[in-house]
Amino acid sequence: MSSRRGRPPAYDREAALIAIAEAFRVRGYAAASLEEIARAAGMNRPSLFAAFGNKKAMYLAALEDYRRRMRVAVSPALEGDGALSKVLVDFFDAVIAFYHEGTAPGCLVLCTAPAEALADKEIGRALADLITEIEEQLRRRILRAADEGKGVRDPAGLAQLMLATLTGVAIHARAGVKQANLKRFARANIAAAMPGTG
Amino acid sequence: MSSRRGRPPAYDREAALIAIAEAFRVRGYAAASLEEIARAAGMNRPSLFAAFGNKKAMYLAALEDYRRRMRVAVSPALEGDGALSKVLVDFFDAVIAFYHEGTAPGCLVLCTAPAEALADKEIGRALADLITEIEEQLRRRILRAADEGKGVRDPAGLAQLMLATLTGVAIHARAGVKQANLKRFARANIAAAMPGTG
DNA sequence: CTCATTTTGTACCATCTTGCATAAAAATCA
């Protein structure tokens, strides 16, 4: 008996996934070579293959882990108890900070998956799933505020506007808009979508 | 004197640019091979190179032409004289129709350039330029409505919301959302962003 | 008709890419 036989892995799976996601996020799926990915993860290709499968499996695993980390990064802000406009401001601040972790700005999913979504149905589904999850989280939180009598006019419409704002933030960040301006963009959208609130 | 010496080109430059843009739009920049592009354009690679330069030059030329065609496709709706909400609905209907021309949905610029924008500054600038142009067109039209006393509460904020809605439409289309639902999405965003207007 | 000019099409090259085969290394078990 024992935990594991054989030579122990020299890599940490979660750290490797973060490095893989970072390589794909900066270069895009098709342009990122396995050589670059292996170097970023501090592994060599055979180890990469043994751990995560082929390139597409690596990408899908990185997408899934990225989505989980994003959820962890933004959930606290979204589950806060303040005024809805403040909750949304905090949510976008968390999103923007998350999109600026690492060496370059942008969202792994929203900036790299669309290019591949047509040629590969699994990638397309991963993209659609993330969008659906974010929209549902936003709608759930906004409906909660509406139920609490916070005077939300059109909960579903507001959720869609905030979802659109999120895609805008992701694309704008990739186009070089600075964090401060992204935050202004988010605040302006929240204010314009919630007239009458602060 | 004369117009042109030598063997006449067998291709039409505008038709070739449309075919090149279509190949890049469906497959993405990095994943589209010159073989595919040549086949799509009905040319062979040496002719492609002579006409448009290397792969990146082809992509930049396709981006520019696509941007011009999009401008042509949506300007009539945006310059209409009806109520602002109707103008915006017509604008998004034109955008959605334009994004569904060809064999697959999506925006060449917003769906494929973000993946490359970090590794290539020229592509990044092309992406930023398109976003800036669209935002300016939206803001100009909304300010005009405000000047005409149409009761627009926050013109700049509304323009940003509509810009975000546009990126949302592009990404959603790529993720497989059907045209009818994209139109609903746009209408819901317009209604939520312009409360009080029918 | 001949020449100069421009485009086309075939073939090619150097490089990169993905994926794997295989041997060395590092650990556990007996």
Place this chain on the structure above:
DNA sequence: TGATTTTTATGCAAGATGGTACAAAATGAG
């Protein structure tokens, strides 16, 4: 220590890719 198991590391093979050289084809000029 020796056998077994799992990971690492070097290197390789098959194929795809971007880009080009070069000859044939098609036009206008003289």
